[in-house]
Amino acid sequence: MNALVFPLQGLTIIVCLGVLLHLQFGRTGIVNFGVVGFSGLGMYTTGILVVNYEVPFALALLIATALTGLVAFLLGLLILNLESEAVLVATLAFSTIVFYLVTSESWLTEGVVGLGTVPRPFDVGDTSTSQLLFLLVLVAIAAALLVYAARLQHAPYGRLLFSIQDNETLSRSLGKPTFRHKLVFFTVTCAAMGAIGGLDASVNQFLVPRLLTADLTFVVWIALVLGGRKRVFGAVLGTLLTVGIFDIVIELYVDVPREFAQQLPNVQLMLFGLTLILVILFRPQGLLGERRRKPQDSPTAESRKKVQA
Amino acid sequence: MDTLIIGLIEAAPLVLAAIGFTLIYYLNGFINVAYAETVTSGAYFAILFNSILGLNFYAAIVPAALLAGALSALTYVAVFRPALRRGVGKIEMIVLSVGLSFLMRHAVRLFFGVDLYLFDITDPSYLSVFGTGVTSAQIWAMVLAVLIAVGAYLLTYKTTYGQQIRGLASNADLAATSGIDPTKTSVLVWFVSGVAGGLAGIFIGVFSFVDYTLGWNLILIIIMVTIIGGIGSVRGALVAGAATGIATAVLTNLSDPLYAQVFLLLLFIAVLRFRAAAARSVKTLMARS
Amino acid sequence: MTGASSATRPPGSPAAGAKTLHLHDVHKHYGGRTVVDIDDLVLGAHGIEGLIGPNGAGKTTLMKLITHVVSPDRGRIEYHSPDGTVLLTQHSPDAIARMGVVKTNQVIQDFESLTIRESLLLSLAGAEQEKFYKVLRDKAFLRRADQEIDEYLDIFTFQDPDGRAGSAGEKKLLDILRCLLLKPRFLLMDEPTAGLPQEETDKVMELMRTKTQETDLSILIIEHDLDLIWGTCEFVHFMAEGEILLQGTPSDVRSNATVAEKYLGASHA
Numbered sequence: 001m002n003a004l005v006f007p008l009q010g011l012t013i014i015v016c017l018g019v020l021l022h023l024q025f026g027r028t029g030i031v032n033f034g035v036v037g038f039s040g041l042g043m044y045t046t047g048i049l050v051v052n053y054e055v056p057f058a059l060a061l062l063i064a065t066a067l068t069g070l071v072a073f074l075l076g077l078l079i080l081n082l083e084s085e086a087v088l089v090a091t092l093a094f095s096t097i098v099f100y101l102v103t104s105e106s107w108l109t110e111g112v113v114g115l116g117t118v119p120r121p122f123d124v125g126d127t128s129t130s131q132l133l134f135l136l137v138l139v140a141i142a143a144a145l146l147v148y149a150a151r152l153q154h155a156p157y158g159r160l161l162f163s164i165q166d167n168e169t170l171s172r173s174l175g176k177p178t179f180r181h182k183l184v185f186f187t188v189t190c191a192a193m194g195a196i197g198g199l200d201a202s203v204n205q206f207l208v209p210r211l212l213t214a215d216l217t218f219v220v221w222i223a224l225v226l227g228g229r230k231r232v233f234g235a236v237l238g239t240l241l242t243v244g245i246f247d248i249v250i251e252l253y254v255d256v257p258r259e260f261a262q263q264l265p266n267v268q269l270m271l272f273g274l275t276l277i278l279v280i281l282f283r284p285q286g287l288l289g290e291r292r293r294k295p296q297d298s299p300t301a302e303s304r305k306k307v308q309a
Numbered sequence: 310m311d312t313l314i315i316g317l318i319e320a321a322p323l324v325l326a327a328i329g330f331t332l333i334y335y336l337n338g339f340i341n342v343a344y345a346e347t348v349t350s351g352a353y354f355a356i357l358f359n360s361i362l363g364l365n366f367y368a369a370i371v372p373a374a375l376l377a378g379a380l381s382a383l384t385y386v387a388v389f390r391p392a393l394r395r396g397v398g399k400i401e402m403i404v405l406s407v408g409l410s411f412l413m414r415h416a417v418r419l420f421f422g423v424d425l426y427l428f429d430i431t432d433p434s435y436l437s438v439f440g441t442g443v444t445s446a447q448i449w450a451m452v453l454a455v456l457i458a459v460g461a462y463l464l465t466y467k468t469t470y471g472q473q474i475r476g477l478a479s480n481a482d483l484a485a486t487s488g489i490d491p492t493k494t495s496v497l498v499w500f501v502s503g504v505a506g507g508l509a510g511i512f513i514g515v516f517s518f519v520d521y522t523l524g525w526n527l528i529l530i531i532i533m534v535t536i537i538g539g540i541g542s543v544r545g546a547l548v549a550g551a552a553t554g555i556a557t558a559v560l561t562n563l564s565d566p567l568y569a570q571v572f573l574l575l576l577f578i579a580v581l582r583f584r585a586a587a588a589r590s591v592k593t594l595m596a597r598s
Numbered sequence: 599m600t601g602a603s604s605a606t607r608p609p610g611s612p613a614a615g616a617k618t619l620h621l622h623d624v625h626k627h628y629g630g631r632t633v634v635d636i637d638d639l640v641l642g643a644h645g646i647e648g649l650i651g652p653n654g655a656g657k658t659t660l661m662k663l664i665t666h667v668v669s670p671d672r673g674r675i676e677y678h679s680p681d682g683t684v685l686l687t688q689h690s691p692d693a694i695a696r697m698g699v700v701k702t703n704q705v706i707q708d709f710e711s712l713t714i715r716e717s718l719l720l721s722l723a724g725a726e727q728e729k730f731y732k733v734l735r736d737k738a739f740l741r742r743a744d745q746e747i748d749e750y751l752d753i754f755t756f757q758d759p760d761g762r763a764g765s766a767g768e769k770k771l772l773d774i775l776r777c778l779l780l781k782p783r784f785l786l787m788d789e790p791t792a793g794l795p796q797e798e799t800d801k802v803m804e805l806m807r808t809k810t811q812e813t814d815l816s817i818l819i820i821e822h823d824l825d826l827i828w829g830t831c832e833f834v835h836f837m838a839e840g841e842i843l844l845q846g847t848p849s850d851v852r853s854n855a856t857v858a859e860k861y862l863g864a865s866h867a
Contacts (some may be wrong), residue, residue: 085403086581089577090574090577092529096570097567097570100570152733154735155732156732157733159712162711162712163712166709166712170709172690172691173695175692175696184730269411269415270411272408272411273409273410277405277408280408281388281395281397
C-alpha cells in the first residue's frame, strides 16, 4: 500500500495539470506548450520560501500561486492576441526560461545540487498516514477541478470559451471582449498550475531542475490528447493509460529484468511519442471523442443524430 | 572582434539548420519540431561512419548527410504526408511532430545511450582569419553552408522543381490539379531539408560533441529565429536564415543561455506584435504573403 | 457603455432621427485599390435603409469599417444616439457591438461546438453571467433566456434546436437570430437572404418591419434581391466604386438613369 502512495500522488498531479490544460487548450484554444514553466515556477517558489525562508507551507503556496498568476498575466498580455502558433512557441520558450533560471540562479535555487527538503503541507504524526492523507487531499483537488470543468460546459462562461475557440472574430462581433476573457482565464488557470506545482514540490520533497524539463509538458499533453482534449475526463483516462500503466502497473507489478529496467523511462517516452502520432493520425479527438452533444434536459435527444451528419 | 568572428564561424551550422527548417515550413506551413531529430541523426550517422567504422571524417560527411536526408524524407512519407492528407490542423501537426521528436530522440538514446561522442578528426589544420584561429572543419562548415544556401536558392528559383515547390506552397490543391506531382516534389524538398539539417548536426558535433539532445537543444532557437526572420518566400527565408543564424550564434556566445533565451523571447514577441499591428486586417501573421 | 438594453418607445412614434451614423471623409484602400471613399454620409435617418450597388462596390467593407473589424485609413465614423455621440473608430469591435451597433454576416459564420440553443444563449449572456467562477445553474437567467429564445423559435423552425445548425440556411438564420438577441439599436445586415429559403426570407423581413416599428431599431440592408429592397426600405443608398453616388426613396433611385446604367441594366436585363 505504501509503495502505491507516492506514484499515485504523482499521477494525481498529472491529472490536475491535464484538466487545467483541457480548460486552456480543449475549451478556449489557448495552446499552452509551457505547462511545466507555470507548475515549475509554483514548485520552486514554494520550495524556496519554505526551505530558505522558513515560510509556513500554506502561505508559501499562496504566494507561489499569486506569483505564477502574475507572471502568466504579464505573458498573456503580450501573447494572447497573437496567432496560436506564436502562443505555442512563446509558452514553450517561457518554460525553457524558467528551466534556465532554476539551473543558473543557484544562489537561490541550489541549481543542480537540488533544493530540499520540502515538507508535507501537514503532519498528523505518523508518516505513512500523513502521506495517505496528502494523497486524498490531492485527489479531492483533482475531483474539484473535474467538477468545475464539467459544470462549465453548461454555464455561460463555458459557452463563451467554446465560442472563442471556434470563431473568435464572430464572438467579438457579438460583443464579447474575447481578449480580456482569454487573459483572465489564462491567468487563473496558470495560477492554478502554479498551485499544483507548489503541491508537487511537497510530493517530490527534493527539487532539481530535471523536474522542469519539457518532458513534463509533453506527458501532460499526451495524456490529454490521448484521452480527448475536449472532454472533461479526457485527461483522467489519458493519464491512467500512460503514466498509470508505466509508473504504477509496470513499475510495481511487472517483474522487469534489471538491465532493462534502466531503459524503462526512455522506452516510456518513446512509446508516448508513438502513441501521440497514432492518436493524431487515427483518432484526433482522442479516445473519448467529440464533446457529448447534448446537455441535460433535452426532449429531442434522439432526433439529434440526424442533424449531426 | 574575436567573439564576432567566432560567432560568425559558429553560425554556419545554424544557418544550415535554419534553411532546412524553413524549406519545410515554407512548403507545408507547419512547424516541424521533429526537425531537431533530423539534425541529431546527421551527427549520429557521421559518428557511426567516423568513430565506429573508422572512416575519414570528410568521407563520412557525405553518406551521413544523405542518410539524414533520406530519414527526413521517410518521416514525410510515413507520418506527415498521411497527416496532411487527413486534413490535420496546424496546431495538431505541431503536436504530431513533437510526438515524432520524442519517439526518435529516445530511440537514439536507446541505441547510443547518454554518452557523449566525439569525432575522430585527425590534425585539424589551423588557419588564421583576421587574427583569429579557426580550424579547417570550421572553414568546411562555412563553405557547405554557402553551397547549400546557393543550392536551395537555385532549386526554388531556377528549376522546374522550384516552380512546383512555389506552386505547392501557395496552394497545394491548385498545384495538384495543374499536374504537379506533389509527392515527388515534396519528398525532394524534405530530402534537401534533411541534408541541410544533417550537415548542421555534423558540424555542431565537430565543434563540440554529439549526444541525443543535440538537435532538441537547438530546435526552439531555430523555430524562433525563423519566425522572427519572417517567411514570405524562400529568398527571404534564406537571407533571414543566414542573418538570424549569425545573430543567434553571437548571442549565445556573448551571454549565458538564460539571458539569450529571455532576449530571444522578448524579440520574438516584439516582432510578432509589430507584424500583427502592421497587418491588422490580414489574417495570417507569419504565413506566406 | 455596456447598455445593451434598449429603451422601448411608445409604439407608433417615429424612428427617424433616434440613432444615426455619420461618416466623414472615410477612406480605405487595399494595396493600390481604393475600396471605400466617402465624403459625407448619414445612415439610419429612416427606419430601414438599403445599400445597393454592383459587386466590389465596397458595401461590405463599409459595414466592416463601421463595426471596426476593418480600420479606415482616415476619416471619422460617429454614432449618434440618445446616449450621446461616440467616435466608433476609437472603440473595439466588441465594444461597438455592446453599444448596439451589430452586423450580420454575408459569409456563413458559426460556432461548431455549440448547439443552436447554446449559440443563442451565448448571445443573451452578458458580462454579468460570464464570470469564470459562475458555474452554478443560474435559474433566473435561464428562465428569462429560454423565454426570449422560444419567442424566436416559435417563428422560425429549426430541424433540431438542441443540435447543431445543419444546413447553410439554418446557419444563416442562426446568425441573424444571434444578432437580434443582442437587442441591437442599429443593425447592419449583409445580404441576409442569400442562402435562405424564400419562406424564411419573408418571415425575417416581416420581423424586421415589426421591430423597426415597435422599437427604436434602425436597419441598414445590403441586398442583391432588389424587389426586397424596393419593398422593404424607406430610403436607399446606391454605392459604386467605393462612393455613394445616389440617395433617395426607392422610387427615386429605381428610376435614376445612372443606377439603371451601372447596375440595374446588368442584373435586370
